Amino acid sequence: MKKNIFIFTFFLMSAGILQAQEIGMVHVKEGSFVPLYGASSKKPVFVPFFYLDIYPVTNSDFLKFIKKNPDYSKSKIKRIFAEKSYLSYWRSDYDFGTADPKSPVTSVSWFAAKKYCECQGKRLATMDEWEYAAMADEKRTDARTKKEFNEYILSWYEKSKTYENPIGQTFKNYWGIYDMHGLIWEWTADFNSIFLSGESRKDKSNDKNLFCGSASVNATDLMDYAAFMRYAFRGSLKAQYATRNLGFRCASTTKPKI
Numbered sequence: 516m517k518k519n520i521f522i523f524t525f526f527l528m529s530a531g532i533l534q535a536q537e538i539g540m541v542h543v544k545e546g547s548f549v550p551l552y553g554a555s556s557k558k559p560v561f562v563p564f565f566y567l568d569i570y571p572v573t574n575s576d577f578l579k580f581i582k583k584n585p586d587y588s589k590s591k592i593k594r595i596f597a598e599k600s601y602l603s604y605w606r607s608d609y610d611f612g613t614a615d616p617k618s619p620v621t622s623v624s625w626f627a628a629k630k631y632c633e634c635q636g637k638r639l640a641t642m643d644e645w646e647y648a649a650m651a652d653e654k655r656t657d658a659r660t661k662k663e664f665n666e667y668i669l670s671w672y673e674k675s676k677t678y679e680n681p682i683g684q685t686f687k688n689y690w691g692i693y694d695m696h697g698l699i700w701e702w703t704a705d706f707n708s709i710f711l712s713g714e715s716r717k718d719k720s721n722d723k724n725l726f727c728g729s730a731s732v733n734a735t736d737l738m739d740y741a742a743f744m745r746y747a748f749r750g751s752l753k754a755q756y757a758t759r760n761l762g763f764r765c766a767s768t769t770k771p772k773i
Contacts, residue, residue, distance in 0.1 A: 597624035640766035
């Protein structure tokens with residue numbers, strides 16, 4: 516009898532540990548990859564290890580943040596930090612209406628996303644970190660050359676209102692991260708640095724032809740249409756923009772506190 520109780524208790528403890536892991540962050544090991552834009556002569560870019568949220572930030576998460584930081588609520592945020600469409604689908608400052616609490620929060624500006632992460636003791640992922648983590652499928656750290664992987668991403672681009680779905684419904688990738696593809700677009704810390712400033716990159720030129728056919732001249736993989744779409748979307752953004760399919764998740768350089 517005692518043995519059965521011990522086994523049952525151990526099972527519950529294990530389940531609790533797994534659940535805690537599922538709602539936290541995962542460790543993404545250091546590595547190198549060749550991004551679509553920003554690499555010099557197609558040389559790999561080194562990405563130090565980092566931690567990334569398993570899921571995007573949800574409506575419920577963001578509501579808790581706003582209650583503690585009312586200056587970032589729908590009616591009080593300054594226009595310099597967010598355009599009028601900020602949280603446009605929310606009914607009021609503290610009511611996200613009919614939206615699913617577990618759906619990703621969207622229509623948030625870069626400023627608001629950055630502030631949220633800072634309040635959690637975290638930060639937004641860099642573009643390289645995001646792309647590095649997002650190139651993994653369920654079994655491989657780099658699935659970009661796999662036809663089915665790219666077809667999955669491109670098929671998602673054709674779907675509408677996926678942002679209304681709850682988090683965790685897409686595949687769990689090699690690192691243990693959900694929803695990198697198939698749910699929403701996501702802010703990164705340096706979302707437009709390649710095209711506007713070139714800072715921290717060896718390629719210092721402005722890519723003003725991003726939306727033209729000649730944009731492919733500076734790309735490292737002419738067949739990576741899924742990545743073309745992501746980089747083009749980022750290049751069209753400004754920090755105060757707030758669109759319905761754009762959300763975020765947080766990253767950290769150091770091990771997060773439990």
